[in-house]
Structures are given as C-alpha cells and as structure tokens.
Amino acid sequence: MSATISLEECRALAFEAFSNVGVCRPQAEETADHITRAEADGCKSHGLFRLPGFIASVRSGSADPQAEPDIVDAAPGLVAIDGRRCFAPLSVARGRVLLAAKARSQGIACMTIRNSLNFSALWPDIEPLAEQGFVAFTFINSQSFVAPAGGTKALFGTNPMAFACPRGDGKAPMAFDQASAATARGELQIAARDGHEAPPGSGLGPDGQPTIDPSEILKGVQLPFGGYKGSAIALMVDLMTGGLSGGFFGYESRAAYNDDGGPANTCQSFIAIDPLRLAGPGFRAHVEALFERLLADGDARLPGDRRLANRARTAEEGITVEDRLYATVRELAGRG
Amino acid sequence: MSATISLEECRALAFEAFSNVGVCRPQAEETADHITRAEADGCKSHGLFRLPGFIASVRSGSADPQAEPDIVDAAPGLVAIDGRRCFAPLSVARGRVLLAAKARSQGIACMTIRNSLNFSALWPDIEPLAEQGFVAFTFINSQSFVAPAGGTKALFGTNPMAFACPRGDGKAPMAFDQASAATARGELQIAARDGHEAPPGSGLGPDGQPTIDPSEILKGVQLPFGGYKGSAIALMVDLMTGGLSGGFFGYESRAAYNDDGGPANTCQSFIAIDPLRLAGPGFRAHVEALFERLLADGDARLPGDRRLANRARTAEEGITVEDRLYATVRELAGRG
Numbered sequence: 001m002s003a004t005i006s007l008e009e010c011r012a013l014a015f016e017a018f019s020n021v022g023v024c025r026p027q028a029e030e031t032a033d034h035i036t037r038a039e040a041d042g043c044k045s046h047g048l049f050r051l052p053g054f055i056a057s058v059r060s061g062s063a064d065p066q067a068e069p070d071i072v073d074a075a076p077g078l079v080a081i082d083g084r085r086c087f088a089p090l091s092v093a094r095g096r097v098l099l100a101a102k103a104r105s106q107g108i109a110c111m112t113i114r115n116s117l118n119f120s121a122l123w124p125d126i127e128p129l130a131e132q133g134f135v136a137f138t139f140i141n142s143q144s145f146v147a148p149a150g151g152t153k154a155l156f157g158t159n160p161m162a163f164a165c166p167r168g169d170g171k172a173p174m175a176f177d178q179a180s181a182a183t184a185r186g187e188l189q190i191a192a193r194d195g196h197e198a199p200p201g202s203g204l205g206p207d208g209q210p211t212i213d214p215s216e217i218l219k220g221v222q223l224p225f226g227g228y229k230g231s232a233i234a235l236m237v238d239l240m241t242g243g244l245s246g247g248f249f250g251y252e253s254r255a256a257y258n259d260d261g262g263p264a265n266t267c268q269s270f271i272a273i274d275p276l277r278l279a280g281p282g283f284r285a286h287v288e289a290l291f292e293r294l295l296a297d298g299d300a301r302l303p304g305d306r307r308l309a310n311r312a313r314t315a316e317e318g319i320t321v322e323d324r325l326y327a328t329v330r331e332l333a334g335r336g
Numbered sequence: 337m338s339a340t341i342s343l344e345e346c347r348a349l350a351f352e353a354f355s356n357v358g359v360c361r362p363q364a365e366e367t368a369d370h371i372t373r374a375e376a377d378g379c380k381s382h383g384l385f386r387l388p389g390f391i392a393s394v395r396s397g398s399a400d401p402q403a404e405p406d407i408v409d410a411a412p413g414l415v416a417i418d419g420r421r422c423f424a425p426l427s428v429a430r431g432r433v434l435l436a437a438k439a440r441s442q443g444i445a446c447m448t449i450r451n452s453l454n455f456s457a458l459w460p461d462i463e464p465l466a467e468q469g470f471v472a473f474t475f476i477n478s479q480s481f482v483a484p485a486g487g488t489k490a491l492f493g494t495n496p497m498a499f500a501c502p503r504g505d506g507k508a509p510m511a512f513d514q515a516s517a518a519t520a521r522g523e524l525q526i527a528a529r530d531g532h533e534a535p536p537g538s539g540l541g542p543d544g545q546p547t548i549d550p551s552e553i554l555k556g557v558q559l560p561f562g563g564y565k566g567s568a569i570a571l572m573v574d575l576m577t578g579g580l581s582g583g584f585f586g587y588e589s590r591a592a593y594n595d596d597g598g599p600a601n602t603c604q605s606f607i608a609i610d611p612l613r614l615a616g617p618g619f620r621a622h623v624e625a626l627f628e629r630l631l632a633d634g635d636a637r638l639p640g641d642r643r644l645a646n647r648a649r650t651a652e653e654g655i656t657v658e659d660r661l662y663a664t665v666r667e668l669a670g671r672g
Contacts, residue, residue, distance in 0.1 A: 075443030075613045077413050107411030108607070110444040112614045135580065151633035155626075163572045165579070176568040226562025232512040232639045233569075236499045238626060243501070244471065246615035249626050271444070271607060277411050278448045279582035290491075290574060290585050297487035303568045 002320040010319060011036040014051055017332035021058045023065040023087075030089035037124040039319045042310030045186025046121035048321055048329050050263075053119065054087065055332055057262025063087060063117045069094050077106045080245070083116030088268065091116045092125045096270075103134055103272035111270040114247025118142075119186075119263040122162035123177040123304065126270065130164035130173030134272040138162050141241040143257050143264040144250035146181045147221040149231035152208040154221045157250035157266065158185050159237035166275070167291070168284035174291070176303030180234035182225040188214040201225075241267035338656040346655060347372040350387055353668035357394045359401040359423075366425035373460040375655045378646030381522025382457035384657055384665050386599075389455065390423065391668055393598025399423060399453045405430055413442045416581070419452030424604065427452045428461045432606075439470055439608035447606040450583025454478075455522075455599040458498035459513040459640065462606065466500035466509030470608040474498050477577040479593050479600040480586035482517045483557040485567035488544040490557045493586035493602065494521050495573035502611070503627070504620035510627070512639030516570035518561040524550045537561075577603035 005013075014035045018028035031054060039047035057063040067086035071094060074080040079098050083091040091113045102109035122138055129136035142157030164175035179185075183202040191198055192214040203217035204210055211217060224230035242249035247267035248256065257264050275283045294300050321329065330336050341349075350371045354364035367390060375383035393399040403422035407430060410416040415434050419427040427449045438445035458474055465472035478493030500511035515521075519538040527534055528550040539553035540546055547553060560566035578585035583603035584592065593600050611619045630636050657665065666672050 075610070076441070077445070078443035078610075078613055080614050105412070106442055106444075107414035108442075108444055108446040109413070110609055110614070135575065148630050148633060148636040151630070151636035153633045155629055155633065155636075163568075163575075165575050176572070178565045178568060225565050228639075229514045229561050229566070231636075232499075232514060235630070235639065236512075239471065239499075239501050239623065243619065243623055243626070244609065244611055244614050246618065246622070249622075251626075251629060273446055273580065274411070274414075275580055277414055278416050278446070278580050282582065283579065286582070286585075287575065287579055290579070290587075293491055293587060294484050294487070294571070297484060297489045297491065300484040300487035300491075300567075303564075303571065 002322045003326045004318050004320050006318045007036055007040055007314060010039050010048065013329050013333045013335075014048065016334060017051055017055060017329065020332065020334050021055055021065065023058060026068070027065060027087045027090045030093045031087045034089040034120045034124055038121040040311050040314045041307035042314070043121050043307065045184060045190055046119070048325055049186065049190070050119055051329055051332065053262040056260045057117055060258055060260035060262065062258050062260055062262060062265070069116070071095055071098060073098065077102055077109045079109065079111035081111065081113040083113055085115055085117060085265065087263070088113065088116035088118030088266070089120060092268070096128065099270055099272055100129060100132055100134065103274055107277050108271065108273045112245035113268040114245035115265060116268065117263040118266050118268070121177060122160050123164065123175045123307070126162050126164045127173055127175055129270075129272050130166050130175065133166050133274065133276065135166070135275050136164045136273070137271040138268060139237045139240040140268040141238050141248075141250050141253065141266050142185070143254035143266070145185055145222050146224060146234055146250075147204065148235065149224060149228040152204060152221065154254070155251055156180065156224070156234040156238050157253065158222065159234045159250070160184075161233070161237055165287060166284060168288040172308055174302055174304060180224050180230055180237055181222045182230070183222065185222065188218055188222070192218060240269050244269050338658050339662045340654050340656050342654045343372055343376055343650060346375050346384065349665050349669045349671075350384065352670060353387055353391060353665065356668065356670050357391055357401065359394060362404070363401060363423045363426045366429045367423045370425040370456045370460055374457040376647050376650045377643035378650070379457050379643070381520060381526055382455070384661055385522065385526070386455055387665055387668065389598040392596045393453055396594055396596035396598065398594050398596055398598060398601070405449075405452070407431055407434060409434065413438055413445045415445065415447040417447065417449040419449055421451055421453060421601065423599070424449065424452035424454030424602070425456060428604070432464065435606055435608055436465060436468055436470065439610055443613050444607065444609045448581035449604040450581035451601060452604070453599040454602050454604070457513060458496050459500065459511045459643070462498050462500045463509055463511055465606075465608050466502050466511065469502050469610065469612065471502070471611050472500045472609070473607040474604060475573045475576040476604040477574050477584075477586050477589065477602050478521070479590035479602070481521055481558050482560060482570055482586075483540065484571065485560060485564040488540060488557060490590070491587055492516065492560070492570040492574050493589065494558065495570045495586070496520075497569070497573055501623060502620060504624040508644055510638055510640060516560050516566055516573055517558045518566070519558065521558065524554055524558070528554060576605050580605050
C-alpha cells in the first residue's frame with residue numbers, strides 16, 4: 001500500500017510540484033529541502049503530507065510564489081524579517097546567514113520572521129546553527145487551534161519550540177522539537193485520516209468536552225501539554241513569535257486564513273548563542289558527560305535520537321510514501 | 337498558630353539573621369529582599385522558610401558570606417559571572433545592570449552565573465528586566481532531584497525557568513516561573529512537613545515506583561511535568577545553566593553538596609531582548625490584545641495573576657508566618 005522512493009526522488013518531486021505552480025527556484029528549493037528532511041527523519045506529518053497544502057496556498061493566492069523576504073539589520077544583535085508571504089523555509093535560510101554572523105561577533109543574536117507561510121518541522125531550522133557550534137532556540141506559532149488552560153476557545157497556535165545543542169566527538173547536534181499542544185496537529189490529522197484515536201488529553205470537542213476522537217478535536221480545540229505549565233509555554237511562544245515579530249498572534253493568523261488547506265501566515269523567532277565564549281573550550285565534553293549519564297538510565301533517551309536513527313536508515317533505504325499520497329504528489333509534479 | 341508581620345519586618349528579620357552570621361551587607365540585603373519578595377507574592381516555599389537553610393550554608397562553610405561576584409564582559413552581548421560562592425541574589429543584582437545595558441545597545445544579551453548558592457524564587461530576578469521594557473528569560477538548575485522521562489535516577493535539578501514580558505497601560509509585567517519538575521521541591525517539603533499528599537505524577541519512591549507520599553519522593557526521585565516534553569525542557573534548562581555557564585550540572589552540584597540543608601552550588605542564565613527594535617512601538621498594545629482575549633475565556637488566567645493579587649494584599653495586610661518558623665527566624669535574628 002506504499003511506494004518506496006529515495007530522498008533525491010522526494011526532493012525532486014516536491015521541487016517539480018512547486019515549479020509547476022510558478023514557485024520561484026529559491027522558495028521551491030528550500031521548501032522541498034524542508035519536506036525532504038522531515039521525511040528523512042521519519043516525521044511523516046511534516047513531509048510530503050504537507051505538499052498539497054503548500055500548493056493549495058499558491059493556487060488560492062495566500063502565498064506569494066515569487067516573493068523574496070525583506071531582511072532588516074535591526075540592531076547589532078537583531079535581525080527582523082518580513083517574509084512578504086513567501087514560504088517560511090526561504091525566510092529562514094536567507095536570514096540564518098546574518099543571524100549566525102551576528103551571534104559569532106556579538107556572542108548572541110535574535111531573529112524574528114513575520115508574514116511567512118509555514119507548517120513545517122522546526123528542527124531543520126536550527127540544526128544548521130548547532131552544526132556551526134551555536135546553542136539555538138526557535139519558536140513558531142500557527143493559526144489558533146489551542147485553548148489556554150482553564151479555557152475552551154482556540155487562542156494559541158500549536159506553538160512548537162525547538163532547541164538544539166552542539167555535541168562532542170563529531171556527533172550530530174541534540175535537537176528537540178515539540179508542540180506546546182499536547183499533540184501535534186499533523187498527528188491528529190493523520191489519526192483522523194487513518195481512523196485512530198487521539199491520545200487522552202489532546203483536546204475538547206465542539207461541545208467543550210474532552211474527547212479522544214481526533215475529528216471532533218479538529219472541529220473543537222486542542223489543549224496544551226502538561227496543564228497550566230504547558231499553557232504558559234504556549235503563551236511564551238505566541239509572545240516570542242507574533243509579539244516579538246510584530247506579526248500575527250495565533251488568533252490573528254486564523255482570522256486572516258482563507259481556508260485553502262495550506263499553511264497560515266505565521267511568525268517565528270530564533271536565538272543563537274556562542275557557548276564557547278561563556279563556558280570555555282570544555283563545553284562539548286561537559287555536555288557529553290551529561291548525555292552519557294542520561295543514556296545510562298533505564299529507558300531514558302536523548303530527544304531526537306529516533307530521528308537520527310531514521311535519518312541513517314532512510315539515507316540507505318529511502319522512504320515509504322502511502323499510495324494515495326504518492327499518486328497525488330506525482331500528479332502535482334506533472335508525472336501523474 | 338501564626339504571626340502576622342509587615343514586609344519591612346520580614347526584610348529586617350532576614351537581614352539581621354544574615355548579619356548575625358557574618359554575611360556582608362550586599363549579600364544580606366539582596367538575599368533578604370529576595371525572601372521578602374517571595375513572601376509578598378504569597379510564595380511561602382521560597383520565603384522565610386528558606387532562611388534557616390541559607391544560614392546553615394554559612395555555618396557549614398559552603399557559602400562565602402564575604403564574596404563579591406566576579407563579572408566578566410565576555411562579548412558585546414555576553415556577561416559571564418563567577419559568584420565565588422556568594423548567595424545568588426547578589427550575583428543577579430550586580431550582573432543585571434550590565435546585562436540590561438548590553439540588551440539596550442545590542443538588542444539582545446545573555447548572562448550566565450556559575451558558582452552561586454541559590455534556592456530562591458526566580459521571577460524576582462527577571463521582573464526588573466521586564467519593568468525596563470525587556471522580554472526576559474531565566475533558567476536555573478539545582479542539585480539533581482529529577483529523573484529524565486523513562487529513567488529512575490536523579491539527573492536533572494528541579495530546573496525552573498521564568499519568562500517575563502512587559503505589558504501596556506502601566507500594568508506590572510506578566511511573569512511565569514515554573515519548575516521543570518512536576519512539583520516544586522519546596523512544595524514537597526512543605527507537604528511532607530504538614531502531612532499532605534503530593535500531586536499524582538510528582539515522583540517515584542526509593543523503590544522506583546510511583547507514590548504520592550512526599551517523604552518517599554524526597555528520598556526517591558521527582559519526575560518532570562508533562563512526560564517526555566517536560567523532560568526535554570528540564571534537559572534544556574540544565575544545558576542553559578550548567579552547560580552554558582561552565583559550572584555544575586545538577587548531578588555535579590549534588591556531588592559537591594555537603595548536606596547542610598542549605599542552597600546548593602548552582603548555575604543560572606538570562607536572556608534579555610528589546611522588543612521595540614523588532615516589533616516596533618505597537619508591541620505593548622499588541623500584547624494587551626492577546627491577554628484580553630485570554631482573560632475573557634472561562635477560567636483561563638494569566639500566569640502570575642495570583643502572585644500580583646497577593647502582592648497588593650500583603651502590602652496592606654502584611655504576611656503570616658507559621659509560629660514555629662517565626663520563632664526560629666526571631667532566634668536567628670537575635671531577637672529570640
């Protein structure tokens with residue numbers, strides 16, 4: 001019931017699908033790369049599954065397929081980007097160069113992005129910063145789907161945050177990427193499609209009552225993870241994205257959404273810090289000592305370990321794409 | 337069963353107790369202020385309850401009551417502090433001036449503190465930054481008490497983080513301050529003292545099994561809030577504190593601890609960002625619009641609202657101190 005294709009094929013299919021609807025080469029390349037990295041790491045909910053949505057946002061006019069982001073050098077440690085309704089992976093890739101240069105010279109830098117269209121995975125945005133030696137944060141909002149603790153109305157986006165830290169011994173950076181919602185919306189969509197239940201605590205139905213039916217939650221509201229503490233994290237993410245960028249909060253993004261099934265107009269921020277100038281040259285070895293202890297304790301795992309294992313496997317074996325999605329993707333790529 | 341005293345009296349008692357064991361004026365003033373702010377906001381677990389521990393750490397020699405922190409201007413956006421075993425509130429107060437100046441000129445700045453002794457509340461550390469208009473984070477570790485998700489051995493500290501954001505209309509900043517542990521250790525200690533149960537999910541007993549007996553959890557390990565997501569936050573906090581400062585991770589702090597009942601040698605970091613240079617002058621009004629929506633939804637509350645209500649009340653009515661603690665505090669202050 002599924003096809004197996006190489007990562008190169010995945011990238012080429014996505015690139016061709018974008019080109020076919022008039023997406024400029026830089027946006028097409030960066031967004032195809034983003035989708036491919038999600039597939040490589042086994043994150044199906046942010047891989048080719050998202051391609052039809054991206055294409056829909058071009059067809060509906062909500063995305064500007066020719067836009068180049070406007071990058072402002074706002075202060076010695078600050079970068080402010082207006083994405084001009086481009087796909088966010090281009091805003092990130094363009095801005096990250098200046099962000100890294102500032103973090104290198106100042107020791108820390110921050111970048112905000114507003115007015116970009118996104119529903120991609122987050123870790124690919126900061127992994128390159130950690131590969132350059134930075135400790136890095138990123139925060140992103142979405143249109144509002146999540147009620148605050150104690151409430152029943154959608155206010156926050158699913159509001160993921162990601163954090164990455166360089167490792168020693170030539171190892172790939174540790175990176176986690178987690179929604180402030182109890183469950184990622186992509187997972188709920190896939191559960192609804194496949195007829196599975198949602199994890200308890202994922203959300204409320206349209207009647208304001210808890211349910212494990214993912215379709216009902218998608219019509220109602222999602223809930224934050226971890227009760228009021230997760231709700232505070234979700235609030236922080238909205239302030240660090242819609243607030244700090246001067247763009248849309250989750251509810252403003254939702255109000256502006258045209259229901260094309262594509263990515264919403266969202267905001268993102270980054271912080272990159274050079275750890276060596278604070279902790280000295282022993283930083284990476286010190287981090288490895290902590291990780292070694294963690295990995296020695298029962299079933300404890302480092303965040304992202306499963307992704308890295310998937311990455312090693314898919315580089316060899318390629319990825320599987322469910323038949324119906326594969327047919328859709330081939331059609332979008334003009335190979336139908 | 338309790339005395340009622342004014343905030344001035346609380347501050348004076350704490351200051352005298354510190355002076356009586358030879359703590360220098362700057363450390364005594366800042367730490368007494370910290371304790372008093374916790375009491376003012378109704379956070380008993382970080383108020384006078386902590387005073388005997390601070391005093392014990394002077395008597396045992398783990399704190400240096402005469403130390404002045406060493407403040408290094410590490411980069412245009414970085415401040416690195418070695419507390420030289422002083423009480424952390426002095427490191428924070430001394431370094432925050434340079435941190436704020438850097439954040440103002442660079443747009444963002446980061447400060448790390450290592451080798452300071454702390455078990456205080458966190459929001460008082462960043463509230464002054466938000467009052468100056470900065471969006472601010474702080475992270476702090478403790479000696480290890482918390483197992484990672486999937487594990488049974490103490491690795492992380494309780495690892496609180498706090499986040500503060502300026503508000504509009506002359507309102508006090510929004511600030512949250514929450515442990516990465518499911519339950520603050522101070523709350524478990526108070527529950528054990530008072531014979532109450534711990535909230536389910538707080539931790540494991542020495543046998544590695546879940547329990548709601550706070551005394552058993554204090555002998556075993558605490559658990560992170562929110563499962564593997566809270567565990568990732570706890571890991572992030574250890575990396576942002578022990579890692580970034582080049583000081584102790586939680587388990588290193590525990591190994592160095594002399595069991596005097598006082599604060600451990602811990603690490604902290606701060607990030608301060610000037611939102612106006614990214615979001616423009618509409619930032620505060622935009623934030624208020626988000627908060628207004630949140631407050632209009634059912635039982636949803638802004639983090640810290642209860643603290644601010646307590647603050648308004650205790651300014652008028654003073655604070656209550658449980659009789660036995662009050663007797664101890666008076667004795668430490670030389671008024672026994």
